[in-house]
Amino acid sequence: WARAVRGLLLDVSGVLYDSGGDGGVPIAGSVEAVRRIKASGLKLRFCTNETQATREKFVKKLQGMGFDISVAEVTAPAPAACRILKERSLRPHLLVHNDLVPEFAEVDKTNPNCVVIGDAAENFTYANLNEAFRVLIGMEKPVLISLGRGRYYKETDGLKLDVGAYMKALEYACDVQAEVVGKPAKMFFESALAEMGVPPQQAIMIGDDIVNDVGGAQRCGIRALQVRTGKYRPCDENHPHVKPDAYVNNLAEAVDIILQQL
Amino acid sequence: WARAVRGLLLDVSGVLYDSGGDGGVPIAGSVEAVRRIKASGLKLRFCTNETQATREKFVKKLQGMGFDISVAEVTAPAPAACRILKERSLRPHLLVHNDLVPEFAEVDKTNPNCVVIGDAAENFTYANLNEAFRVLIGMEKPVLISLGRGRYYKETDGLKLDVGAYMKALEYACDVQAEVVGKPAKMFFESALAEMGVPPQQAIMIGDDIVNDVGGAQRCGIRALQVRTGKYRPCDENHPHVKPDAYVNNLAEAVDIILQQL
Numbered sequence: 120w121a122r123a124v125r126g127l128l129l130d131v132s133g134v135l136y137d138s139g140g141d142g143g144v145p146i147a148g149s150v151e152a153v154r155r156i157k158a159s160g161l162k163l164r165f166c167t168n169e170t171q172a173t174r175e176k177f178v179k180k181l182q183g184m185g186f187d188i189s190v191a192e193v194t195a196p197a198p199a200a201c202r203i204l205k206e207r208s209l210r211p212h213l214l215v216h217n218d219l220v221p222e223f224a225e226v227d228k229t230n231p232n233c234v235v236i237g238d239a240a241e242n243f244t245y246a247n248l249n250e251a252f253r254v255l256i257g258m259e260k261p262v263l264i265s266l267g268r269g270r271y272y273k274e275t276d277g278l279k280l281d282v283g284a285y286m287k288a289l290e291y292a293c294d295v296q297a298e299v300v301g302k303p304a305k306m307f308f309e310s311a312l313a314e315m316g317v318p319p320q321q322a323i324m325i326g327d328d329i330v331n332d333v334g335g336a337q338r339c340g341i342r343a344l345q346v347r348t349g350k351y352r353p354c355d356e357n358h359p360h361v362k363p364d365a366y367v368n369n370l371a372e373a374v375d376i377i378l379q380q381l
Numbered sequence: 382w383a384r385a386v387r388g389l390l391l392d393v394s395g396v397l398y399d400s401g402g403d404g405g406v407p408i409a410g411s412v413e414a415v416r417r418i419k420a421s422g423l424k425l426r427f428c429t430n431e432t433q434a435t436r437e438k439f440v441k442k443l444q445g446m447g448f449d450i451s452v453a454e455v456t457a458p459a460p461a462a463c464r465i466l467k468e469r470s471l472r473p474h475l476l477v478h479n480d481l482v483p484e485f486a487e488v489d490k491t492n493p494n495c496v497v498i499g500d501a502a503e504n505f506t507y508a509n510l511n512e513a514f515r516v517l518i519g520m521e522k523p524v525l526i527s528l529g530r531g532r533y534y535k536e537t538d539g540l541k542l543d544v545g546a547y548m549k550a551l552e553y554a555c556d557v558q559a560e561v562v563g564k565p566a567k568m569f570f571e572s573a574l575a576e577m578g579v580p581p582q583q584a585i586m587i588g589d590d591i592v593n594d595v596g597g598a599q600r601c602g603i604r605a606l607q608v609r610t611g612k613y614r615p616c617d618e619n620h621p622h623v624k625p626d627a628y629v630n631n632l633a634e635a636v637d638i639i640l641q642q643l
Contacts, residue, residue: 277511279511284514284551284553291546294532
């Protein structure tokens with residue numbers, strides 16, 4: 120599975136670091152692994168569904184942990200959503216984390232004709248959910264754009280419901296289907312490939328999420344590895360629909376194998 | 382549709398009164414309609430998915446509006462849930478309205494092995510949802526019991542997401558299917574019929590909710606009318622799956638027609 124590779128797509132949380140209320144901790148070997156990828160001449164994109172912060176803030180956090188990463192190397196849902204909003208003249212009501220709001224600075228938000236939902240965390244209040252619901256149910260044809268469909272994630276203080284759960288609540292209440300712009304959406308992986316200038320059959324996705332990372336990438340014809348770090352659970356290996364091209368213990372091991380084949 | 386009737390099942394909110402933050406307002410003619418049903422000798426059950434208060438408090442509110450109603454005449458989800466918990470030795474973690482908690486006074490809640498979700502309203506906080514989620518995801522086979530599957534309801538200060546939306550969020554996050562004990566569950570209507578001692582073909586359900594009231598009753602072989610009050614919307618008349626046996630403008634009109642046929 121490691122042959123003929125020209126570009127790597129790396130999930131971030133659970134592959135580079137373990138997140139937590141206090142920022143997070145790098146996963147052993149990952150800082151060095153990113154450095155080795157860059158030294159090898161392979162193309163590289165960081166593919167995150169992170170929607171709790173602007174890319175600027177997100178990248179700064181990773182740099183603080185020692186990672187060689189820049190904003191221009193990150194593929195994330197919020198900029199993808201902004202492109203869609205612009206193309207379709209949509210004015211969003213935002214149900215997102217406060218720290219993500221600056222990503223939508225250039226977008227007209229007056230008199231909303233759609234709802235954009237991200238991982239709003241503490242902003243997922245009863246009042247805010249009712250408000251987003253009222254905007255949607257007031258439209259003739261509700262438009263709900265979701266910056267991901269994750270079920271839950273782990274922070275140092277425990278598991279948290281992710282954006283997908285709240286997306287489902289609004290979908291059910293309004294009888295609509297959300298348009299998902301983060302992983303595992305096809306468009307998300309296609310953007311990342313285009314940004315690298317690498318065709319799917321020459322790319323490998325490395326992630327900890329069997330559905331959003333592995334399943335999403337494979338549906339685009341990209342090989343995908345699951346790391347046994349982050350949210351990986353042994354039962355993932357019996358997933359009824361998705362089978363990774365390979366398992367690796369962590370990013371460092373994946374990079375070892377891939378670089379040996381170059 | 383009004384022939385050979387021996388018992389009536391009445392939905393409450395949207396049929397007897399319009400609810401609101403300040404208590405609610407009787408729908409014109411409904412107080413008198415309940416009085417006429419009782420005078421006629423027809424059997425009667427009040428069938429509510431109300432889970433924001435104990436039956437005692439709920440009945441007191443309705444009596445305050447002038448309705449002739451007693452606790453013994455009310456079929457509600459919480460007592461049904463308590464029966465199930467007892468039968469299956471389940472110890473619930475409760476995500477319900479504070480005012481509903483006394484209905485579960487007799488139930489062992491230590492070391493929970495299931496989650497019971499109701500319309501928790503202001504208790505639907507980010508922290509409480511995460512906590513219920515963690516209880517569920519920590520079980521080998523998560524058991525989620527929901528006191529209804531309503532999408533939303535109207536209060537005087539606007540539309541609110543109902544328990545069904547939050548149920549869907551937890552279902553998705555944990556990849557489980559909730560067991561619903563309120564309307565439109567078959568068991569709910571069967572309990573109400575048993576309590577009246579009337580077979581389904583001699584009963585009529587009167588409600589404002591095309592799915593939970595009308596669809597649920599019809600699946601049990603009970604005729605069902607939709608009133609054009611409460612949450613009724615004209616587009617309900619084009620519902621793809623459910624067609625009421627008749628429409629009536631309000632409860633008073635339904636009772637007029639039914640009593641004429643006696």
